[in-house]
Amino acid sequence: MAQKTRTAPAGTPTNVTQKHTKGGIGESTLRPDGTLKVTGEFAYSSDMWHEDMLWGQTLRSTVAHAEIENIDISEAVAMPGVYAVLTYDDLPAKTKNYGLEIQDTPVLAHGRVRHHGEPVALVAADHPETARRAAAKIKIDYRELPVVTDEASALAPDAPLIHEGRDDHHAGHVPHPNIVHRQPIIRGNADEAAKRADVIVRGEYTFGMQDQAFLGPESGLAVPAEDGGVDLYVATQWLHSDLQQIAPVLGLPPEKVRMTLSGVGGAFGGREDISMQIHACLLALRTGKPVKIVYNRFESFFGHVHRHPAKLSYEHGATRDGKLTHMKCKIVLDGGAYASASPAVVGNASSLSVGPYVVDDVDIEAIALYTNNPPCGAMRGFGAVQACFAYEAQMDKVAAKLGMDPVEFRQLNAMEQGSIMPTGQVVDSPAPVAELLRRVKARPMPPEQQWLVAGEEADVRALPGGLSNTTHGEGVVRGVGYAVGIKNVGFSEGFDDYSTARVRLEVINGEPVAMVHTAMAEVGQGGVTVHAQIARTELGVTQVTIHPADTQVGSAGSTSASRQTYMTGGAVKNTCEAVRAKALEIGRRKFGSYHPAWATAELLLEGGTVVTDGGEVLADLADVLEGEEIDVELEFRHRPTQAFDLVTGQGNGHVQYTFAAHRAVVEVDTELGLVKVVELATAQDVGKALNMLSVVGQIQGGTTQGLGVAVMEEIIVDPKTAKVRNPSFTDYLIPTILDTPTMPVDVLELADPNAPYGLRGLGEAPTLSSTPAVLAAIRAATGLELNKTPVRPEHLTGT
Amino acid sequence: MRVNFTVNGRKQEADDVWEGESLLYVLRERMGLPGSKNACEQGECGSCTVRLDGVPVCSCLVAAGQVEGREVVTVEGLADYAAHRTDAHPGAGCASGACGTSLDAAKQWQALPSNSGLRPRAQGSQTGEAGGLAPIQQAFIDAGAVQCGFCTPGLLVAADELLERNPEPSDADIREALSGNLCRCTGYEKILDAVRLAAARQEEAV
Numbered sequence A: 001m002a003q004k005t006r007t008a009p010a011g012t013p014t015n016v017t018q019k020h021t022k023g024g025i026g027e028s029t030l031r032p033d034g035t036l037k038v039t040g041e042f043a044y045s046s047d048m049w050h051e052d053m054l055w056g057q058t059l060r061s062t063v064a065h066a067e068i069e070n071i072d073i074s075e076a077v078a079m080p081g082v083y084a085v086l087t088y089d090d091l092p093a094k095t096k097n098y099g100l101e102i103q104d105t106p107v108l109a110h111g112r113v114r115h116h117g118e119p120v121a122l123v124a125a126d127h128p129e130t131a132r133r134a135a136a137k138i139k140i141d142y143r144e145l146p147v148v149t150d151e152a153s154a155l156a157p158d159a160p161l162i163h164e165g166r167d168d169h170h171a172g173h174v175p176h177p178n179i180v181h182r183q184p185i186i187r188g189n190a191d192e193a194a195k196r197a198d199v200i201v202r203g204e205y206t207f208g209m210q211d212q213a214f215l216g217p218e219s220g221l222a223v224p225a226e227d228g229g230v231d232l233y234v235a236t237q238w239l240h241s242d243l244q245q246i247a248p249v250l251g252l253p254p255e256k257v258r259m260t261l262s263g264v265g266g267a268f269g270g271r272e273d274i275s276m277q278i279h280a281c282l283l284a285l286r287t288g289k290p291v292k293i294v295y296n297r298f299e300s301f302f303g304h305v306h307r308h309p310a311k312l313s314y315e316h317g318a319t320r321d322g323k324l325t326h327m328k329c330k331i332v333l334d335g336g337a338y339a340s341a342s343p344a345v346v347g348n349a350s351s352l353s354v355g356p357y358v359v360d361d362v363d364i365e366a367i368a369l370y371t372n373n374p375p376c377g378a379m380r381g382f383g384a385v386q387a388c389f390a391y392e393a394q395m396d397k398v399a400a401k402l403g404m405d406p407v408e409f410r411q412l413n414a415m416e417q418g419s420i421m422p423t424g425q426v427v428d429s430p431a432p433v434a435e436l437l438r439r440v441k442a443r444p445m446p447p448e449q450q451w452l453v454a455g456e457e458a459d460v461r462a463l464p465g466g467l468s469n470t471t472h473g474e475g476v477v478r479g480v481g482y483a484v485g486i487k488n489v490g491f492s493e494g495f496d497d498y499s500t501a502r503v504r505l506e507v508i509n510g511e512p513v514a515m516v517h518t519a520m521a522e523v524g525q526g527g528v529t530v531h532a533q534i535a536r537t538e539l540g541v542t543q544v545t546i547h548p549a550d551t552q553v554g555s556a557g558s559t560s561a562s563r564q565t566y567m568t569g570g571a572v573k574n575t576c577e578a579v580r581a582k583a584l585e586i587g588r589r590k591f592g593s594y595h596p597a598w599a600t601a602e603l604l605l606e607g608g609t610v611v612t613d614g615g616e617v618l619a620d621l622a623d624v625l626e627g628e629e630i631d632v633e634l635e636f637r638h639r640p641t642q643a644f645d646l647v648t649g650q651g652n653g654h655v656q657y658t659f660a661a662h663r664a665v666v667e668v669d670t671e672l673g674l675v676k677v678v679e680l681a682t683a684q685d686v687g688k689a690l691n692m693l694s695v696v697g698q699i700q701g702g703t704t705q706g707l708g709v710a711v712m713e714e715i716i717v718d719p720k721t722a723k724v725r726n727p728s729f730t731d732y733l734i735p736t737i738l739d740t741p742t743m744p745v746d747v748l749e750l751a752d753p754n755a756p757y758g759l760r761g762l763g764e765a766p767t768l769s770s771t772p773a774v775l776a777a778i779r780a781a782t783g784l785e786l787n788k789t790p791v792r793p794e795h796l797t798g799t
Numbered sequence B: 001m002r003v004n005f006t007v008n009g010r011k012q013e014a015d016d017v018w019e020g021e022s023l024l025y026v027l028r029e030r031m032g033l034p035g036s037k038n039a040c041e042q043g044e045c046g047s048c049t050v051r052l053d054g055v056p057v058c059s060c061l062v063a064a065g066q067v068e069g070r071e072v073v074t075v076e077g078l079a080d081y082a083a084h085r086t087d088a089h090p091g092a093g094c095a096s097g098a099c100g101t102s103l104d105a106a107k108q109w110q111a112l113p114s115n116s117g118l119r120p121r122a123q124g125s126q127t128g129e130a131g132g133l134a135p136i137q138q139a140f141i142d143a144g145a146v147q148c149g150f151c152t153p154g155l156l157v158a159a160d161e162l163l164e165r166n167p168e169p170s171d172a173d174i175r176e177a178l179s180g181n182l183c184r185c186t187g188y189e190k191i192l193d194a195v196r197l198a199a200a201r202q203e204e205a206v
């Protein structure tokens, strides 16, 4: 490149067509962390290492509900290589609990354990095995208490109270202290409307407990600092939320807890709650040494909250011509021993319980229970998933009763822009529900009996049961099923949801370079990719550096609720706009006298230059910035939302909605009850695809998690003891590449006028409808009712 | 116990290894090679896949003592391994020894305050940087097969071995070969794309 030594702008104005900056939004640019990830250099939280570091280990309760009568740590302390053993008595501050919304979760159990796997004591030692053995030497005397495991046992008159003396802000309005939160939604008059119905369909549905099963285990490294504070490197979804919960328990001011995001190996909601963060800090502060904690897979199943299992009772009515008259439902979510995100899950489950349909008369109630089951909280789809499973099964049942095509019936009742939600909120951006259904339906079917290669023997790999060679096609039947769902984007119900971005623009080695600094957790979703794309688009530069995410910049909010591209993407966009304005100001000051367009024209930054909207180049950005540096930090908020009324459920509670539809094609071996999903097609509206490669990747990933819960995924909790029976990848199954079918994706881009670039959050929607679509397909193949996830072979063979 | 073995073409020795330690632990915590991942440590997910004398294994299931005198290739050595595929011995491509990490160098790894959470590489890294990426590594990036990337190292080692054995795999072959590697993020479609892409490029190059 030629040396540039200009003091004046890039020569005289020229008539060039507008320059495009490569790698901007709308392009499928590649991940900036891709190379590090394929070479093994990317440091995940479990890869952290420090000289002299110790290993932390948690001792967890072996029973679900008990009084702790005594803890004896003497043998553990005496073991060579052990540096510290901590129990509740060692907690340094008055604050002993934490929690996302309700601070009901003890850092270490005090007096009582409320679920299997609750942390009771901590050990730090010089080898992980020493730490494990020392933890095993801690003696705890439990006096077991009766367990509360379901609605009946939780709400019985003499039910043990999971949290006695509750004083949280939901305690006042719940009908029973074992109910975390209750949200009714009443609109119109469902009983009156039911009289107009020609058919009424009722159903009871059960949704099993799903695990996020991210691959990178909970882990991190806490390093004690000289100022008495601590530096924490950790995989999380929201650094600032962690910080808010960690600092009070450590008895430190927030500025003495410095958090840096380390590599995150997937999250899906499972890292919204604290896991090992506080424990590692406590051990580091106590021993004065860096402490690393890495859960193994067994512990990981106890270390994070799961998706709420749910029981859903639905009633729908419809007229003969296929119009829904009313809907009544009751959704009971099992929140387990601690609140976590249960209140918000209740809000979502209730407000999205009708699905993407127009029903004017509804009677809805959703509750979350406190029980002695494992705590449940956030997981991809967040309350909307359970509801979608039930209302989509209902849609098929009503259509069948009316003798209508299930897709046409849905289309007839589909919401559209301008429709009213059961909460009274108007859907004020595109809602292409009927169109999404049309698209998946119009797609050509995969060939029948794919296992038969023309004229040859069956390729068993394509059959249910696969390589197990359980069938050669006899007894195998095909079914097709459809489903569609609606998910909200961002944090709802009046939450002050914001994100912060800092952007610096300067000249480095003669080239303008933008640095984007946010606290956004990159959990694999690709935020770092789109942030660079946004900065390139807004600032017209090629070089963008993404600063590591840490707590030295304002909060970015959580990487969840499909909100990060909207929120932190929006923050980066807004901040870049402010930076651009400053750059143009500098340009005007320096070069304004050279050309009238500086004062009169609409100016843009493109391809490293300042151009007019007519495409005339006024100056090189590098020349404008030479010697100056622009640094701006701004917060971005979405439009405000309101809390739902506690009696009627009315309120403009949500920011934005997002929609996806699926068509599932399955083949079922009816003799053995084995299912092969042959194809799972998605159509989704993403508003605007900032990076199509990532968009499709997210849709396929979300679709697969929905497939998992349809046919294999469930944490099994013993109903008598509330103990988890399958905390391992041997017993908790997630789909392998052999379980996962071809997944064609059809992306629609109908801009939301209220969102940055018109985009729609997209990560969760595909998880919703994939489960009911697969279930519908299995029902179509077998003729069975199947009201429970996951479908297991015994459900199909009646054994 | 002391274990002597070859990692990515370089002789290594690990001291004071406890008998219960896995090859995965020794690689990650003693050799400073954390590329092989610890997702389940029970042989179920394949994230820790390495090649042991050329054969893909779950390193979490291999006791450290079992590798005495043997050759291990990890994702860190994959590019170099692929570049020297014609050599007789796995990992022997680095005859110069220039692509190994010395134990001393490995020990310099640490988390630095204010860094990106990316721990600095040991000097003389084994990433194959000199030779760029293996075709399968590049294909994973290009096809969008990397999201969180935790499954990626194991998948790369397994996929590379598949392409070595079977340069033109069918989709069913790919699915079969990668069925021991879990990925929770991608839904596998793009992983299939990546393997197809690498195979196609390989063919083009011949």
Ligand code: FES
Pocket (backbone or CB within 6 Å): B037, B038, B039, B040, B041, B042, B043, B044, B045, B046, B047, B048, B049, B058, B059, B060, B061
């Ligand atoms: S970590 Fe070895 S197979 Fe999962």
Ligand code: FES
Pocket (backbone or CB within 6 Å): A215, A265, A266, A524, B145, B146, B147, B148, B149, B150, B151, B152, B182, B183, B184, B185, B186
């Ligand atoms: S597990 Fe995250 S990309 Fe595969």
